[in-house]
Amino acid sequence: MTQSVPHAAPMVTFTGVYKHFAASGSGAAFTALDGIDYSVAKGSITGIIGRSGAGKSTLIRLVNGLEQASSGKVQVDGVDVGALDEAGLRTLRRSIGMIFQHFNLLSTRTVFDNVALPLEIAGVGKADIEKRVRPLLDLVGLADKHSRYPAELSGGQKQRIGIARALATEPKLLLSDEATSALDPETTQSILDLLKTINADLGLTVLLITHEMEVVKAVTSDVAVIDRGRIVESGRTFDVFTRPAHETTRALLSGLPGSKLPETLARSLKPAPEAGDRAIVRITFFGATAERPLVSQLISTVGTEVNIMAGTIDEIGGEPYGSLVVAYAATPETSGRAERFFTENGLVTEVLGYVA
Amino acid sequence: MSPDLLLLIGKATLDTLRMVAIAGLIGALIGLPIGVFLATSGRGELFPAPNINRIVGLIINALRSTPFIILVVAIIPFTRLLTGTSIGTKAAIVPLTIATIPFFARLVEAAIREVDKGLIEAARAMGATPPQIVFKVLLAEARPALTLALTMTLVSLIGYSAMVGAVGGGGLGDLGIRYGYQRFMPDVMLVVVIVLIVLVQLVQSAGDALARRFDKKSR
Known part of the structure; x- marks a missing residue:
């Protein structure tokens, strides 16, 4: 070598x-x-x-x-x-x-x-x-x-x-x-x-x-x-x-705190949305995004129906890291606004499922 | 009891102490390295020599399974060669020593094997040589157990030394047989037994106290 x-x-x-x-x-x-x-x-x-x-x-x-x-x-x-x-x-x-x-x-x-x-x-x-x-x-x-x-x-x-x-x-x-x-x-x-x-x-x-x-x-x-x-x-x-x-x-x-959804939420997750369902999305923040006031911006962009389901803020290998699970109406309109917001801000997201 | 008898008992006690001390010292000095060898020469251990280990183990077992009184008689030629006589205190030291070696060696082996294997690994990780591991780790950590092993050996030796009296070995056993038994003097027998009990108690208490001082685990 x-x-x-x-x-x-x-x-x-x-x-x-x-x-x-x-x-x-x-x-x-x-x-x-x-x-x-x-x-x-x-x-x-x-x-x-x-x-x-x-x-x-x-x-x-x-x-x-x-x-x-x-x-x-x-x-x-x-x-x-x-x-x-x-x-x-x-x-x-x-x-x-x-x-x-x-x-x-x-x-x-x-x-x-x-x-x-x-x-x-x-x-x-x-x-x-x-x-x-x-x-x-x-x-x-x-x-x-x-x-x-x-x-x-x-x-x-x-x-x-x-x-x-x-x-x-x-x-x-x-x-x-x-x-x-x-x-x-x-x-x-x-x-x-x-x-x-x-x-x-x-x-x-x-x-x-x-x-x-x-x-x-x-x-x-x-x-x-x-x-x-x-x-x-x-x-x-x-x-x-x-x-x-x-x-x-x-x-x-999966044994780490904050990496798991609350048990009741995890059980009721559905893979596809029905009318009136809410989307459950995990947003991961790291690097610079971990320090910006993104949550308040998200709420004002998407509307008032953003709900925080689980979250953790931590440090891994000396770097700040945050994970936030949010729920919002799974309508095309709201989802579209949210996705645009995620892309514009360079956030890593994952749709975990949908709940009634 | 006449002053002459008391003098005899005093001399016999000193003889017993001399036999036990000399046989104990030489036996322990030879038994200790043999015990360490037995505990460290198995396959994958510090000084791997499984075949020699097995042979030494066999010899130790053979010696230990020979009844002491037979051992005394069986090695008379050897005793004569070393001391020029086969009766008396000096001669008795030879079979006592020969009996002590395997007894103490097995106790040492057990004491060394009790030492936490993690300590050996830690010492190896520090770059210790096998002799350094033996002296700085095994013998040091086994010190309380070794003290108890020596105590047990000395107590057994006191018993054995009374037995050599039966074949003219001198000491308290000899006195008990010749005066207490053959001349039917129960008072002499009683004193001999009491002196032996006191000796054993003293050795045991001293050994226990010393072992407790060495033991830093339970405080």
């Missing part, structure tokens, strides 16, 4: 990656990864989302060589992971941090000593460890807990320690393996904010796997949807969220 601009080179590249697991005592042979071609851009926060068993855990473990691909190539910052020997792998791993769903902190070590562990492993001297660990504990906001043991901390605090530990060797890439799945929504948000800060301040590339669309929506700039060992859809998070093409993506998105 040739790249003219060096910093545009990807941090991680998967090229034709397959992973087969041989049949073992408990299970039949199966293919966890079925031809993965994907690149993770440097400096991005990239999410890989899929249901459990989709292959995402295997995929992330290929990056730091905890698992080896059956065939294909995994490159990290230009280094072919599969070609490294054990010593080479250990060097690579010291440049990649990893955080885990269940934190994986050592219960017999204090907070300080947990964060110091990767440095001890790398052979860093005591004085330098001290110098490195303190600011990390400050960064994750737990400086006052440095001589506590993990059992004395909450889940969110444990994950902060996990993050501090992952950053100890100053990695260029952070792998996150369902890091917020064991946390409540509020704590999840604070951990995600921390990841965002780290990404912005340290320029660290973050590759995270999750089954929660909320997580992808909140922090990632890029996303890949994985299903049965294949990446079925990928791109900028905003694009994938606002224009999901694959049914798996749609299914995963």
Whole structure:
């Protein structure tokens, strides 16, 4: 692959990656990864989302060589992971941090000593460890807990320690393996904010796997949807969220608040209008349109009979995004005015159906 | 009870302590690495050597299924080779050590296997070498369990050390057999039993307290 601009080179590249697991005592042979071609851009926060068993855990473990691909190539910052020997792998791993769903902190070590562990492993001297660990504990906001043991901390605090530990060797890439799945929504948000800060301040590339669309929506700039060992859809998070093409993506998105019609409305939808029916239309705003007073203009253009049925305003991958479901009389006259208005203002709309 | 008898009991107690301490120390030092090996040498583990693992496991099982009193007699030539004698406290240390190794090794294996696999994965992800994983993760995290394993081993050793008395091994068991049983002195027997009970209690309490200090999980 040739790249003219060096910093545009990807941090991680998967090229034709397959992973087969041989049949073992408990299970039949199966293919966890079925031809993965994907690149993770440097400096991005990239999410890989899929249901459990989709292959995402295997995929992330290929990056730091905890698992080896059956065939294909995994490159990290230009280094072919599969070609490294054990010593080479250990060097690579010291440049990649990893955080885990269940934190994986050592219960017999204090907070300080947990964060110091990767440095001890790398052979860093005591004085330098001290110098490195303190600011990390400050960064994750737990400086006052440095001589506590993990059992004395909450889940969110444990994950902060996990993050501090992952950053100890100053990695260029952070792998996150369902890091917020064991946390409540509020704590999840604070951990995600921390990841965002780290990404912005340290320029660290973050590759995270999750089954929660909320997580992808909140922090990632890029996303890949994985299903049965294949990446079925990928791109900028905003694009994938606002224009999901694959049914798996749609299914995963349907769990998000604001993306669903109210149950009673959804049930009474008809595919074609009858006399006196109202049209149900979803208007999606993004970019500049999200910030203009379009609703009031719509009402004055179409008439007084515009009714708001559902709506949400949100941010995806840092971009404002709005979705509004409106109802108006399905007469040719009103519809014509509305459609003209949508076209003139460059709005993306979708007629969901008609109700009496 | 005459002062002479009390002196005898005191000396026998010291002999027992010496046997238990030396056999326990050597047995634990040899049993620990064997236990770690057993816990880490299976297929796909840190030091994969499934065949050697199986052979070592077999030897351990064979030693553990041999009744102690038979083991004592069976290894007399070996004992003589090492200590120049087959009776007395010094000689008794050899079979006690041989019995301790497989016992402790299995307890160590169980303690190491109890360590969360996620911690091994985290250490590997940090770029740890297998020896670093053993020392910084496995042994460190298993410390409370290892302390309890050592306690259990020492308690068993106290019992075994009384058994070697039956074949002239010295110590409290020897005293109980020769005076309490053969000379029919029930008071000596009673004191021997009480001293053994106190020893076991002391070892167990000390071990429990130490394990509790090491355990940072339940607070």
